[in-house]
Amino acid sequence: MIRLITMTTLSLATTSVAGDILLIPPIDCDLTQTCYIQQTVDHDPGPGAQDFQCGSLSYDGHEGTDFALPTLAMQAAGVDVFAAASGTVRGVCDDMADILQGSPGAPDVSSRECGNGIVVSHGDGWETQYCHLKQGSVTVQTGQIVTTGQVLGQVGLSGATQFPHVHLSVRKDGDVVDPFAPDAPNVCGETSEKALWTADVPFPAGGLIVAGFSDAVPNYASIKAGTAGQTGMAKTAPALVVWGLAFGGRSGDRMTLTIRGPKGVVFQDTQILERTQAQLFRAGGKRTPPGGWPAGDYTGTIELRRGDDLLDVLGTQVTLN
Structure with missing residues (x-):
């Protein structure tokens, strides 16, 4: 594959104020070349779905950002998942098999949609969650302090997933926050200047x-x-x-x-x-x-x-x- 040009994107860098969390992308790949953002937080409060730009890169009730790999072969080769910010590990799961939903033998994961995952507490009510990690890849334990960019595990196929990706959820006092538009949880089309990313993160229209x-x-x-x-x-x-x-x-x-x-x-x-x-x-x-x-x-x-x-x-x- 030859990338001829960089896709048209909206790059959002943070101008966050004191008290907000600052995040890096939680995956070891180039978001303009070797991986991409498949889905983002749903900003439609009704039965429909819209990303923060009123586009279609979301689905009804989606509560995170999906950083996806192009093929199963890339996932099998191993791609690291990073801590998006420093904090303390609050919970870990690492015992679920890597089986795509819809494939033969896929288990019922209705009560364990996240699959193998990690929850990190960052203080002041902020926490991040990392889902669908590869079984046996998790490198941290509950109670451990982690730093920004530290490897937590690898992208897997566990839980409710139909493509290889890491799902990043960001929450403040238990409420879902879209890192692209943290001030607009129930409205789209109002681009926020207070994105939570520490650097430009390309957000494609497709x-x-x-x-x-x-x-x-x-x-x-x-x-x-x-x-x-x-x-x-x-x-x-x-x-x-x-x-x-x-x-x-x-x-x-x-x-x-x-x-x-x-x-x-x-x-x-x-x-x-x-x-x-x-x-x-x-x-x-x-x-x-x-x-x-x-x-x-x-x-x-x-x-x-x-x-x-x-x-x-x-x-x-x-x-x-």
């Missing part, structure tokens, strides 16, 4: 997660597992297909898929999203012509647009022999 080539339209499970993409194929493979996985897609968004080969553009197609989805993928390409494709390098480009705005671009490459 974007692309991963892109790749394959010799047929891949299934969603293989894309999520990180096994769908191929870097080399036979020039006589059944087809040449490029695909892209996106998040935060809205009805009316456009995904353009382009394949360029040694002799120029091989394929280009723009697909309009028919509905709003937390995650989705689109694919397109051509059947292999008689005699096969010309040998060489082929580049795929995926563009995600909303109205006149280019939200994100990803590139990928395959060699045909």
Whole structure:
């Protein structure tokens, strides 16, 4: 995967006043390159869901910020979870298996949605909670003092999760606080200048997660597992297909898929999203012509647009022999 440009984002740095907690992102990855924010706190007090910008990166009743990984392969390789602020560990769970909900053998987690997790108290009524950690990865104990940036464990698949991520909840006196907009718990569209982050944290309006080539339209499970993409194929493979996985897609968004080969553009197609989805993928390409494709390098480009705005671009490459 080749990141061609940085996705269009709103970067919010803190101008917090005395008494507020200050936070760092709780995950060891680059939020503009190798991981992303999938969901944020729900600001709709009714049955609907809206993030603090009145967008779709939330769901009804969501009480935290989800820092997500693009594939299960990245999660399996190990990605550390950090303490977002210094404090004292108030509770730990580390005994739940890493099984995605909806997969065969997934347990009933209706009373343990957080999965393996940690709660840290920061004083003055502030606390943070870290959910869905990898079983056996937790490095701290109840009562232990931790410092900002200290490793607490690793991103896992425990509890009520359908993709690899760490869910960060922030609470003040037991009430949920959105670190992007701490002054607006029940309203969206009023961007706060008092975000709780200690540095710029990119908040995307939606974007692309991963892109790749394959010799047929891949299934969603293989894309999520990180096994769908191929870097080399036979020039006589059944087809040449490029695909892209996106998040935060809205009805009316456009995904353009382009394949360029040694002799120029091989394929280009723009697909309009028919509905709003937390995650989705689109694919397109051509059947292999008689005699096969010309040998060489082929580049795929995926563009995600909303109205006149280019939200994100990803590139990928395959060699045909």
